[in-house]
Amino acid sequence: MSSLQRTPLHGVHLELGARMVPFAGFDMPVQYRSIKQEHAAVREGVGLFDVSHMGQLHFSGPGAVAAVERLVSCRVTSLRVGRVRYGLLCNEEGGVVDDVTVYRTADDALFLCVNASNVEKDYRWCVRHCGDDTEVRNHSAETALLALQGPGSEALVAALTDLDVGALRRFRFAESELGGLPVTVSRTGYTGSDGFELYLAGAGAVELWKMLCDRGAVPCGLGARDTLRLEAALPLYGHELDDTTSPLEAGLARFVKLDEGGFLGAEAIRERAAKGPTRQLVGFEMVGRGIARADYPIALEGRPVGVVTSGAPSPTLGKSIGLGYVPPSLAGLGSRFDVMVRDRPIEAQVVETPFV
Amino acid sequence: MQEGRWAVAEYDIRAELRYSREDEWVRAEGDRVTVGVSDYAQQQLGDVVFVELPEVGRTVDAGEPFGVIESVKTVADLYAPVSGEVVEVNDVLAETPEAVNEDCYGDGWMIVIATSDASEVEALLDVEAYKQHIKERADQDH
Numbered sequence: 001m002s003s004l005q006r007t008p009l010h011g012v013h014l015e016l017g018a019r020m021v022p023f024a025g026f027d028m029p030v031q032y033r034s035i036k037q038e039h040a041a042v043r044e045g046v047g048l049f050d051v052s053h054m055g056q057l058h059f060s061g062p063g064a065v066a067a068v069e070r071l072v073s074c075r076v077t078s079l080r081v082g083r084v085r086y087g088l089l090c091n092e093e094g095g096v097v098d099d100v101t102v103y104r105t106a107d108d109a110l111f112l113c114v115n116a117s118n119v120e121k122d123y124r125w126c127v128r129h130c131g132d133d134t135e136v137r138n139h140s141a142e143t144a145l146l147a148l149q150g151p152g153s154e155a156l157v158a159a160l161t162d163l164d165v166g167a168l169r170r171f172r173f174a175e176s177e178l179g180g181l182p183v184t185v186s187r188t189g190y191t192g193s194d195g196f197e198l199y200l201a202g203a204g205a206v207e208l209w210k211m212l213c214d215r216g217a218v219p220c221g222l223g224a225r226d227t228l229r230l231e232a233a234l235p236l237y238g239h240e241l242d243d244t245t246s247p248l249e250a251g252l253a254r255f256v257k258l259d260e261g262g263f264l265g266a267e268a269i270r271e272r273a274a275k276g277p278t279r280q281l282v283g284f285e286m287v288g289r290g291i292a293r294a295d296y297p298i299a300l301e302g303r304p305v306g307v308v309t310s311g312a313p314s315p316t317l318g319k320s321i322g323l324g325y326v327p328p329s330l331a332g333l334g335s336r337f338d339v340m341v342r343d344r345p346i347e348a349q350v351v352e353t354p355f356v
Numbered sequence: 357m358q359e360g361r362w363a364v365a366e367y368d369i370r371a372e373l374r375y376s377r378e379d380e381w382v383r384a385e386g387d388r389v390t391v392g393v394s395d396y397a398q399q400q401l402g403d404v405v406f407v408e409l410p411e412v413g414r415t416v417d418a419g420e421p422f423g424v425i426e427s428v429k430t431v432a433d434l435y436a437p438v439s440g441e442v443v444e445v446n447d448v449l450a451e452t453p454e455a456v457n458e459d460c461y462g463d464g465w466m467i468v469i470a471t472s473d474a475s476e477v478e479a480l481l482d483v484e485a486y487k488q489h490i491k492e493r494a495d496q497d498h
Contacts, residue, residue: 005389019399019402021398031402031429034402034403035402035427035428035429036403036428184444223402223428223429227428227430263454290406291406291426291431293431312428312429313405313406313426313428340396342424
Protein backbone atom coordinates (compact mmCIF):
# COMPACT_ATOMS: atom_id res chain seq x y z
CA MET A 1 0.00 0.00 0.00
CA SER A 2 2.90 2.35 0.62
CA SER A 3 3.53 2.45 -3.11
CA LEU A 4 0.12 3.96 -3.84
CA GLN A 5 0.15 7.34 -5.54
CA ARG A 6 -1.62 10.29 -3.98
CA THR A 7 -3.52 13.13 -5.60
CA PRO A 8 -2.88 16.72 -4.41
CA LEU A 9 -6.12 16.37 -2.39
CA HIS A 10 -5.09 13.27 -0.47
CA GLY A 11 -4.60 15.18 2.79
CA VAL A 12 -8.01 16.82 2.42
CA HIS A 13 -9.69 13.43 2.05
CA LEU A 14 -8.04 12.20 5.23
CA GLU A 15 -9.08 15.35 7.11
CA LEU A 16 -12.65 14.81 5.96
CA GLY A 17 -12.63 11.27 7.32
CA ALA A 18 -13.06 9.60 3.95
CA ARG A 19 -12.75 5.86 3.68
CA MET A 20 -9.80 5.33 1.39
CA VAL A 21 -9.27 2.44 -1.04
CA PRO A 22 -6.67 1.59 -3.63
CA PHE A 23 -7.92 2.44 -7.10
CA ALA A 24 -5.82 2.30 -10.28
CA GLY A 25 -2.65 2.65 -8.21
CA PHE A 26 -3.95 5.64 -6.24
CA ASP A 27 -5.15 5.92 -2.66
CA MET A 28 -8.63 7.33 -3.30
CA PRO A 29 -11.76 8.17 -1.29
CA VAL A 30 -14.57 5.67 -1.90
CA GLN A 31 -16.97 7.53 0.37
CA TYR A 32 -17.01 10.28 2.97
CA ARG A 33 -20.28 9.68 4.82
CA SER A 34 -22.68 7.63 2.72
CA ILE A 35 -22.78 6.65 -0.95
CA LYS A 36 -26.56 7.16 -0.95
CA GLN A 37 -26.26 10.70 0.42
CA GLU A 38 -23.43 11.59 -1.94
CA HIS A 39 -25.37 10.16 -4.87
CA ALA A 40 -28.43 12.25 -3.90
CA ALA A 41 -26.28 15.38 -3.59
CA VAL A 42 -25.34 15.05 -7.27
CA ARG A 43 -28.87 14.29 -8.48
CA GLU A 44 -30.50 17.04 -6.43
CA GLY A 45 -27.82 19.60 -5.56
CA VAL A 46 -24.11 19.67 -6.20
CA GLY A 47 -21.37 17.14 -5.49
CA LEU A 48 -17.60 17.44 -5.80
CA PHE A 49 -15.25 14.62 -6.81
CA ASP A 50 -11.48 14.46 -6.82
CA VAL A 51 -10.65 12.70 -10.08
CA SER A 52 -7.06 13.88 -10.26
CA HIS A 53 -6.01 10.28 -10.72
CA MET A 54 -7.23 10.51 -14.32
CA GLY A 55 -4.63 11.16 -17.00
CA GLN A 56 -4.11 13.90 -19.56
CA LEU A 57 -2.12 13.32 -22.72
CA HIS A 58 -1.33 16.47 -24.69
CA PHE A 59 -0.71 16.46 -28.44
CA SER A 60 0.84 19.39 -30.30
CA GLY A 61 2.57 20.15 -33.55
CA PRO A 62 1.60 20.33 -37.22
CA GLY A 63 0.65 16.64 -37.29
CA ALA A 64 -1.30 16.56 -34.02
CA VAL A 65 -4.84 16.75 -35.37
CA ALA A 66 -4.24 14.15 -38.06
CA ALA A 67 -2.50 11.90 -35.57
CA VAL A 68 -5.36 12.00 -33.07
CA GLU A 69 -7.83 11.53 -35.93
CA ARG A 70 -6.06 8.23 -36.66
CA LEU A 71 -5.94 7.28 -33.00
CA VAL A 72 -9.52 7.78 -31.85
CA SER A 73 -12.87 6.53 -33.09
CA CYS A 74 -14.63 9.90 -33.08
CA ARG A 75 -14.18 12.69 -35.63
CA VAL A 76 -11.37 15.04 -34.66
CA THR A 77 -10.62 17.31 -37.65
CA SER A 78 -14.16 18.69 -37.46
CA LEU A 79 -13.91 19.24 -33.71
CA ARG A 80 -13.73 22.98 -33.12
CA VAL A 81 -11.44 24.64 -30.64
CA GLY A 82 -13.21 24.75 -27.29
CA ARG A 83 -15.20 21.57 -27.85
CA VAL A 84 -15.00 18.07 -26.46
CA ARG A 85 -15.88 14.70 -27.94
CA TYR A 86 -16.07 11.23 -26.45
CA GLY A 87 -14.22 8.52 -28.34
CA LEU A 88 -12.32 5.29 -28.12
CA LEU A 89 -8.72 4.32 -28.64
CA CYS A 90 -8.87 0.96 -30.39
CA ASN A 91 -6.30 -1.70 -31.16
CA GLU A 92 -5.78 -3.38 -34.55
CA GLU A 93 -8.18 -6.18 -33.56
CA GLY A 94 -10.93 -3.64 -32.94
CA GLY A 95 -10.80 -3.98 -29.15
CA VAL A 96 -10.80 -0.96 -26.88
CA VAL A 97 -7.48 0.33 -25.54
CA ASP A 98 -9.30 3.04 -23.58
CA ASP A 99 -12.28 5.35 -23.69
CA VAL A 100 -11.34 9.00 -23.68
CA THR A 101 -12.55 12.54 -24.09
CA VAL A 102 -10.84 14.62 -26.77
CA TYR A 103 -10.35 18.35 -26.10
CA ARG A 104 -9.46 20.62 -29.03
CA THR A 105 -7.36 23.32 -27.35
CA ALA A 106 -5.97 25.03 -30.50
CA ASP A 107 -5.79 24.55 -34.26
CA ASP A 108 -2.73 22.37 -33.81
CA ALA A 109 -3.21 21.09 -30.25
CA LEU A 110 -5.48 18.68 -28.37
CA PHE A 111 -5.50 16.71 -25.22
CA LEU A 112 -7.07 13.42 -24.26
CA CYS A 113 -8.44 12.81 -20.78
CA VAL A 114 -7.87 9.11 -20.13
CA ASN A 115 -8.57 6.54 -17.43
CA ALA A 116 -6.12 6.41 -14.54
CA SER A 117 -5.57 2.69 -14.94
CA ASN A 118 -4.56 3.17 -18.58
CA VAL A 119 -2.32 6.26 -18.54
CA GLU A 120 0.95 4.46 -19.20
CA LYS A 121 -0.57 2.06 -21.73
CA ASP A 122 -2.29 4.92 -23.58
CA TYR A 123 0.83 7.08 -23.57
CA ARG A 124 2.95 4.30 -25.07
CA TRP A 125 0.20 3.50 -27.57
CA CYS A 126 -0.09 7.13 -28.68
CA VAL A 127 3.65 7.72 -28.94
CA ARG A 128 4.00 4.56 -31.00
CA HIS A 129 1.35 5.74 -33.44
CA CYS A 130 2.38 9.39 -33.78
CA GLY A 131 4.99 10.65 -36.22
CA ASP A 132 7.80 13.15 -35.76
CA ASP A 133 5.45 16.04 -36.53
CA THR A 134 3.48 15.43 -33.31
CA GLU A 135 4.68 15.84 -29.77
CA VAL A 136 2.92 13.75 -27.12
CA ARG A 137 3.35 14.75 -23.51
CA ASN A 138 1.93 13.11 -20.41
CA HIS A 139 0.70 15.88 -18.08
CA SER A 140 -1.11 13.52 -15.71
CA ALA A 141 1.13 13.96 -12.69
CA GLU A 142 0.99 17.76 -12.55
CA THR A 143 -2.69 18.14 -13.46
CA ALA A 144 -5.48 18.07 -10.90
CA LEU A 145 -9.07 17.38 -11.95
CA LEU A 146 -12.15 18.20 -9.89
CA ALA A 147 -15.59 17.15 -11.09
CA LEU A 148 -18.37 19.43 -9.87
CA GLN A 149 -21.62 17.66 -10.71
CA GLY A 150 -25.30 18.23 -10.18
CA PRO A 151 -28.02 20.76 -11.05
CA GLY A 152 -26.51 23.30 -8.65
CA SER A 153 -23.10 23.30 -10.35
CA GLU A 154 -23.72 26.13 -12.80
CA ALA A 155 -24.63 28.67 -10.13
CA LEU A 156 -21.66 27.64 -8.05
CA VAL A 157 -19.15 28.03 -10.89
CA ALA A 158 -20.78 31.29 -12.00
CA ALA A 159 -20.25 32.77 -8.55
CA LEU A 160 -16.48 32.25 -8.84
CA THR A 161 -15.74 33.42 -12.37
CA ASP A 162 -16.28 36.14 -14.98
CA LEU A 163 -16.89 33.46 -17.58
CA ASP A 164 -20.41 33.36 -19.01
CA VAL A 165 -21.06 29.91 -17.60
CA GLY A 166 -24.65 29.80 -18.80
CA ALA A 167 -23.41 30.11 -22.38
CA LEU A 168 -20.95 27.25 -21.96
CA ARG A 169 -22.99 24.39 -23.35
CA ARG A 170 -22.51 20.72 -22.78
CA PHE A 171 -19.27 19.30 -24.24
CA ARG A 172 -17.66 22.73 -24.47
CA PHE A 173 -14.81 24.13 -22.45
CA ALA A 174 -13.05 27.42 -21.83
CA GLU A 175 -9.93 28.70 -20.15
CA SER A 176 -10.91 30.86 -17.21
CA GLU A 177 -10.16 31.82 -13.64
CA LEU A 178 -12.06 30.46 -10.66
CA GLY A 179 -11.46 32.49 -7.52
CA GLY A 180 -8.23 33.72 -9.10
CA LEU A 181 -6.93 30.28 -10.06
CA PRO A 182 -6.36 29.46 -13.74
CA VAL A 183 -8.77 26.64 -14.57
CA THR A 184 -9.93 24.85 -17.71
CA VAL A 185 -13.70 24.77 -17.22
CA SER A 186 -15.31 21.92 -19.14
CA ARG A 187 -19.04 21.28 -19.18
CA THR A 188 -18.70 17.53 -19.04
CA GLY A 189 -18.98 14.76 -16.51
CA TYR A 190 -19.50 11.13 -15.74
CA THR A 191 -22.66 11.19 -13.67
CA GLY A 192 -25.59 11.74 -16.02
CA SER A 193 -26.29 15.08 -14.32
CA ASP A 194 -25.27 18.55 -15.49
CA GLY A 195 -21.86 19.57 -14.29
CA PHE A 196 -18.30 20.66 -14.89
CA GLU A 197 -14.88 19.14 -14.94
CA LEU A 198 -12.25 21.57 -13.73
CA TYR A 199 -8.63 21.07 -14.80
CA LEU A 200 -5.91 22.99 -13.03
CA ALA A 201 -2.33 22.78 -11.83
CA GLY A 202 -2.02 20.44 -8.86
CA ALA A 203 -0.78 23.23 -6.60
CA GLY A 204 -4.16 24.99 -6.69
CA ALA A 205 -6.31 21.92 -6.13
CA VAL A 206 -6.76 22.23 -2.37
CA GLU A 207 -7.69 25.92 -2.63
CA LEU A 208 -10.27 25.27 -5.34
CA TRP A 209 -11.70 22.27 -3.47
CA LYS A 210 -12.19 24.35 -0.33
CA MET A 211 -13.72 27.24 -2.27
CA LEU A 212 -16.28 24.91 -3.80
CA CYS A 213 -17.06 23.10 -0.54
CA ASP A 214 -17.42 26.41 1.33
CA ARG A 215 -20.14 27.28 -1.18
CA GLY A 216 -22.05 24.09 -0.57
CA ALA A 217 -20.54 21.40 -2.79
CA VAL A 218 -20.75 17.99 -1.08
CA PRO A 219 -17.58 15.87 -1.22
CA CYS A 220 -18.35 12.65 -3.10
CA GLY A 221 -16.25 9.51 -3.44
CA LEU A 222 -15.72 6.87 -6.07
CA GLY A 223 -18.62 4.83 -4.70
CA ALA A 224 -21.19 7.46 -5.68
CA ARG A 225 -19.32 8.11 -8.93
CA ASP A 226 -19.91 4.46 -9.81
CA THR A 227 -23.62 4.36 -8.96
CA LEU A 228 -24.19 7.65 -10.79
CA ARG A 229 -22.45 6.56 -13.98
CA LEU A 230 -24.26 3.22 -13.84
CA GLU A 231 -27.66 4.94 -13.67
CA ALA A 232 -26.53 6.98 -16.69
CA ALA A 233 -25.38 3.70 -18.38
CA LEU A 234 -21.95 5.20 -19.02
CA PRO A 235 -19.36 2.48 -19.61
CA LEU A 236 -16.47 1.94 -17.21
CA TYR A 237 -13.21 0.71 -18.67
CA GLY A 238 -12.34 -2.70 -17.26
CA HIS A 239 -16.04 -3.52 -16.89
CA GLU A 240 -18.06 -2.75 -20.04
CA LEU A 241 -14.93 -2.13 -22.13
CA ASP A 242 -11.58 -3.82 -22.44
CA ASP A 243 -8.96 -4.79 -25.01
CA THR A 244 -11.30 -7.46 -26.42
CA THR A 245 -14.68 -5.68 -26.56
CA SER A 246 -15.87 -4.13 -29.78
CA PRO A 247 -17.28 -0.59 -29.41
CA LEU A 248 -20.29 -1.71 -31.44
CA GLU A 249 -21.11 -4.55 -29.06
CA ALA A 250 -20.84 -1.99 -26.27
CA GLY A 251 -23.50 0.12 -27.98
CA LEU A 252 -21.08 2.94 -28.79
CA ALA A 253 -21.63 3.06 -32.57
CA ARG A 254 -22.48 6.76 -32.46
CA PHE A 255 -18.93 7.49 -31.30
CA VAL A 256 -17.35 5.48 -34.12
CA LYS A 257 -16.69 6.91 -37.61
CA LEU A 258 -17.33 3.61 -39.35
CA ASP A 259 -18.06 5.04 -42.79
CA GLU A 260 -14.61 6.52 -43.16
CA GLY A 261 -11.27 4.89 -43.65
CA GLY A 262 -9.03 5.90 -41.03
CA PHE A 263 -8.58 5.14 -37.45
CA LEU A 264 -6.71 2.32 -35.84
CA GLY A 265 -8.95 -0.69 -35.48
CA ALA A 266 -11.66 0.56 -37.86
CA GLU A 267 -11.12 -2.25 -40.32
CA ALA A 268 -11.44 -4.95 -37.68
CA ILE A 269 -14.52 -3.27 -36.23
CA ARG A 270 -16.11 -3.16 -39.69
CA GLU A 271 -15.32 -6.83 -40.26
CA ARG A 272 -16.83 -7.83 -36.93
CA ALA A 273 -19.89 -5.71 -37.69
CA ALA A 274 -20.31 -7.37 -41.10
CA LYS A 275 -20.32 -10.81 -39.51
CA GLY A 276 -22.94 -9.64 -37.05
CA PRO A 277 -22.33 -9.14 -33.35
CA THR A 278 -22.10 -12.20 -31.12
CA ARG A 279 -23.11 -10.27 -28.03
CA GLN A 280 -24.62 -6.96 -27.07
CA LEU A 281 -24.36 -4.78 -23.98
CA VAL A 282 -27.77 -4.26 -22.38
CA GLY A 283 -29.16 -2.48 -19.36
CA PHE A 284 -31.38 -4.58 -17.13
CA GLU A 285 -33.26 -4.34 -13.88
CA MET A 286 -33.78 -7.16 -11.45
CA VAL A 287 -37.30 -8.56 -11.42
CA GLY A 288 -36.61 -10.99 -8.59
CA ARG A 289 -35.13 -10.10 -5.26
CA GLY A 290 -31.36 -9.79 -5.47
CA ILE A 291 -28.54 -7.51 -6.52
CA ALA A 292 -26.54 -8.13 -9.68
CA ARG A 293 -22.80 -7.53 -9.38
CA ALA A 294 -19.95 -7.43 -11.87
CA ASP A 295 -18.88 -10.88 -13.12
CA TYR A 296 -22.08 -12.68 -12.08
CA PRO A 297 -23.11 -15.08 -14.87
CA ILE A 298 -26.22 -14.44 -16.95
CA ALA A 299 -28.15 -17.63 -17.73
CA LEU A 300 -31.20 -18.76 -19.63
CA GLU A 301 -32.93 -21.97 -18.56
CA GLY A 302 -29.84 -22.95 -16.64
CA ARG A 303 -27.41 -22.38 -19.51
CA PRO A 304 -24.78 -19.64 -19.19
CA VAL A 305 -25.33 -17.08 -21.96
CA GLY A 306 -23.63 -13.91 -20.76
CA VAL A 307 -22.09 -11.95 -17.96
CA VAL A 308 -22.87 -8.94 -15.78
CA THR A 309 -20.31 -6.16 -16.23
CA SER A 310 -21.65 -3.74 -13.60
CA GLY A 311 -24.48 -3.93 -11.13
CA ALA A 312 -25.71 -2.16 -8.03
CA PRO A 313 -28.81 -0.98 -6.26
CA SER A 314 -29.83 2.30 -7.93
CA PRO A 315 -30.19 4.95 -5.23
CA THR A 316 -32.41 7.08 -7.49
CA LEU A 317 -34.76 4.29 -8.60
CA GLY A 318 -34.72 2.15 -5.50
CA LYS A 319 -34.25 -0.97 -7.66
CA SER A 320 -31.31 -3.12 -8.53
CA ILE A 321 -29.91 -2.39 -12.00
CA GLY A 322 -27.04 -3.59 -14.10
CA LEU A 323 -25.24 -3.72 -17.43
CA GLY A 324 -24.15 -6.93 -19.06
CA TYR A 325 -23.34 -8.74 -22.27
CA VAL A 326 -25.98 -11.10 -23.71
CA PRO A 327 -26.54 -12.73 -27.11
CA PRO A 328 -28.32 -10.41 -29.59
CA SER A 329 -31.43 -12.61 -29.32
CA LEU A 330 -31.79 -11.53 -25.67
CA ALA A 331 -30.95 -7.87 -26.19
CA GLY A 332 -34.42 -6.57 -27.02
CA LEU A 333 -36.32 -4.40 -24.56
CA GLY A 334 -38.35 -6.58 -22.24
CA SER A 335 -36.21 -9.69 -22.84
CA ARG A 336 -35.87 -11.78 -19.72
CA PHE A 337 -33.00 -13.84 -18.41
CA ASP A 338 -31.56 -14.91 -15.08
CA VAL A 339 -28.67 -13.36 -13.22
CA MET A 340 -26.91 -16.03 -11.16
CA VAL A 341 -26.70 -14.51 -7.69
CA ARG A 342 -24.59 -16.81 -5.52
CA ASP A 343 -25.54 -19.75 -7.77
CA ARG A 344 -29.27 -18.98 -7.66
CA PRO A 345 -31.12 -17.74 -10.74
CA ILE A 346 -32.79 -14.37 -10.14
CA GLU A 347 -34.90 -13.02 -12.98
CA ALA A 348 -33.91 -9.81 -14.74
CA GLN A 349 -35.42 -7.83 -17.61
CA VAL A 350 -33.85 -5.65 -20.30
CA VAL A 351 -34.88 -2.00 -19.90
CA GLU A 352 -34.10 1.26 -21.65
CA THR A 353 -30.89 3.06 -20.90
CA PRO A 354 -29.96 5.46 -19.45
CA PHE A 355 -31.82 4.13 -16.45
CA VAL A 356 -32.68 7.60 -15.15
CA MET B 357 -14.88 -7.43 5.01
CA GLN B 358 -14.22 -5.01 2.21
CA GLU B 359 -10.70 -3.79 1.88
CA GLY B 360 -10.16 -0.23 2.85
CA ARG B 361 -10.11 1.90 5.90
CA TRP B 362 -11.51 4.97 7.48
CA ALA B 363 -8.74 7.48 7.82
CA VAL B 364 -10.39 9.03 10.84
CA ALA B 365 -13.22 7.15 12.48
CA GLU B 366 -14.52 6.24 15.83
CA TYR B 367 -16.18 2.94 16.38
CA ASP B 368 -18.76 2.10 18.99
CA ILE B 369 -17.36 -1.16 20.36
CA ARG B 370 -19.28 -2.30 23.44
CA ALA B 371 -17.77 -3.89 26.49
CA GLU B 372 -20.73 -6.17 27.27
CA LEU B 373 -20.39 -8.05 23.95
CA ARG B 374 -17.97 -10.54 22.45
CA TYR B 375 -16.72 -10.34 18.86
CA SER B 376 -15.55 -12.62 16.08
CA ARG B 377 -12.50 -11.84 13.96
CA GLU B 378 -14.97 -11.49 11.06
CA ASP B 379 -16.71 -8.57 12.85
CA GLU B 380 -19.84 -10.24 14.20
CA TRP B 381 -20.87 -9.41 17.76
CA VAL B 382 -22.56 -11.86 20.11
CA ARG B 383 -24.65 -11.37 23.22
CA ALA B 384 -24.95 -14.58 25.26
CA GLU B 385 -27.90 -15.15 27.59
CA GLY B 386 -27.76 -18.72 28.84
CA ASP B 387 -27.50 -20.91 25.76
CA ARG B 388 -29.15 -18.24 23.57
CA VAL B 389 -26.60 -16.29 21.58
CA THR B 390 -27.77 -13.21 19.64
CA VAL B 391 -25.62 -12.31 16.65
CA GLY B 392 -25.18 -9.12 14.62
CA VAL B 393 -22.38 -7.18 12.95
CA SER B 394 -20.24 -4.62 14.73
CA ASP B 395 -20.20 -0.87 14.28
CA TYR B 396 -16.84 -1.27 12.58
CA ALA B 397 -18.41 -3.70 10.09
CA GLN B 398 -21.39 -1.49 9.30
CA GLN B 399 -19.16 1.54 8.82
CA GLN B 400 -16.84 -0.41 6.53
CA LEU B 401 -19.79 -1.64 4.48
CA GLY B 402 -21.58 1.68 4.19
CA ASP B 403 -25.27 1.85 3.29
CA VAL B 404 -26.66 -1.66 3.81
CA VAL B 405 -29.28 -2.53 1.19
CA PHE B 406 -29.78 -6.28 1.48
CA VAL B 407 -29.49 -8.89 4.21
CA GLU B 408 -29.99 -12.59 3.53
CA LEU B 409 -30.50 -14.73 6.62
CA PRO B 410 -31.01 -18.47 7.16
CA GLU B 411 -34.28 -20.22 8.01
CA VAL B 412 -35.13 -20.95 11.63
CA GLY B 413 -34.07 -24.50 12.40
CA ARG B 414 -30.86 -24.52 10.39
CA THR B 415 -27.79 -25.81 12.17
CA VAL B 416 -24.60 -23.81 11.80
CA ASP B 417 -20.99 -24.51 12.69
CA ALA B 418 -18.74 -21.83 14.12
CA GLY B 419 -16.87 -20.14 11.28
CA GLU B 420 -19.39 -21.21 8.63
CA PRO B 421 -21.21 -18.59 6.53
CA PHE B 422 -24.83 -18.23 7.67
CA GLY B 423 -25.90 -15.35 5.46
CA VAL B 424 -24.94 -12.46 3.24
CA ILE B 425 -24.95 -8.71 3.73
CA GLU B 426 -24.80 -6.27 0.82
CA SER B 427 -24.16 -2.57 0.80
CA VAL B 428 -24.45 -0.29 -2.22
CA LYS B 429 -20.89 -1.17 -3.13
CA THR B 430 -20.06 -4.53 -1.58
CA VAL B 431 -21.13 -8.09 -0.83
CA ALA B 432 -19.89 -9.76 2.37
CA ASP B 433 -20.52 -13.12 3.98
CA LEU B 434 -21.82 -13.37 7.53
CA TYR B 435 -20.06 -16.02 9.62
CA ALA B 436 -21.52 -17.93 12.54
CA PRO B 437 -19.46 -17.01 15.62
CA VAL B 438 -20.67 -20.13 17.48
CA SER B 439 -22.16 -23.51 16.60
CA GLY B 440 -25.77 -24.45 17.17
CA GLU B 441 -29.31 -24.20 15.86
CA VAL B 442 -30.78 -20.98 14.51
CA VAL B 443 -33.83 -20.42 16.71
CA GLU B 444 -34.77 -16.85 15.75
CA VAL B 445 -34.21 -14.70 12.68
CA ASN B 446 -34.69 -10.93 12.40
CA ASP B 447 -37.09 -11.01 9.44
CA VAL B 448 -37.58 -7.25 9.68
CA LEU B 449 -34.19 -6.75 8.02
CA ALA B 450 -35.63 -8.01 4.72
CA GLU B 451 -37.64 -4.79 4.53
CA THR B 452 -35.43 -2.45 6.55
CA PRO B 453 -31.79 -3.46 5.98
CA GLU B 454 -30.76 0.08 6.92
CA ALA B 455 -31.40 -0.89 10.55
CA VAL B 456 -27.93 -2.47 10.42
CA ASN B 457 -26.45 1.00 9.87
CA GLU B 458 -28.76 2.81 12.26
CA ASP B 459 -28.68 0.43 15.23
CA CYS B 460 -26.31 -2.48 14.66
CA TYR B 461 -26.44 -3.64 18.30
CA GLY B 462 -30.23 -3.26 18.63
CA ASP B 463 -32.77 -3.39 15.80
CA GLY B 464 -30.03 -4.54 13.44
CA TRP B 465 -29.56 -7.89 15.19
CA MET B 466 -29.59 -10.86 12.79
CA ILE B 467 -30.09 -14.27 14.34
CA VAL B 468 -30.28 -16.10 17.65
CA ILE B 469 -28.34 -19.35 17.89
CA ALA B 470 -29.08 -21.96 20.59
CA THR B 471 -25.48 -22.86 21.16
CA SER B 472 -24.37 -26.42 21.66
CA ASP B 473 -21.01 -25.44 23.11
CA ALA B 474 -20.91 -22.47 25.50
CA SER B 475 -17.11 -22.46 25.51
CA GLU B 476 -17.19 -21.12 21.94
CA VAL B 477 -18.49 -17.80 23.30
CA GLU B 478 -15.59 -17.61 25.73
CA ALA B 479 -13.18 -18.18 22.86
CA LEU B 480 -14.39 -15.05 21.05
CA LEU B 481 -12.63 -11.67 21.34
CA ASP B 482 -13.43 -9.39 24.25
CA VAL B 483 -13.74 -5.65 23.73
CA GLU B 484 -10.04 -4.89 24.10
CA ALA B 485 -8.94 -7.75 21.89
CA TYR B 486 -11.44 -6.75 19.23
CA LYS B 487 -10.34 -3.10 19.30
CA GLN B 488 -6.78 -4.33 18.89
CA HIS B 489 -7.91 -6.49 15.95
CA ILE B 490 -9.45 -3.42 14.27
CA LYS B 491 -6.32 -1.39 14.89
CA GLU B 492 -4.03 -4.07 13.48
CA ARG B 493 -5.99 -4.19 10.25
CA ALA B 494 -5.91 -0.38 9.95
CA ASP B 495 -2.15 -0.44 10.53
CA GLN B 496 -1.71 -3.12 7.88
CA ASP B 497 -3.43 -0.87 5.38
CA HIS B 498 -0.92 1.91 6.08
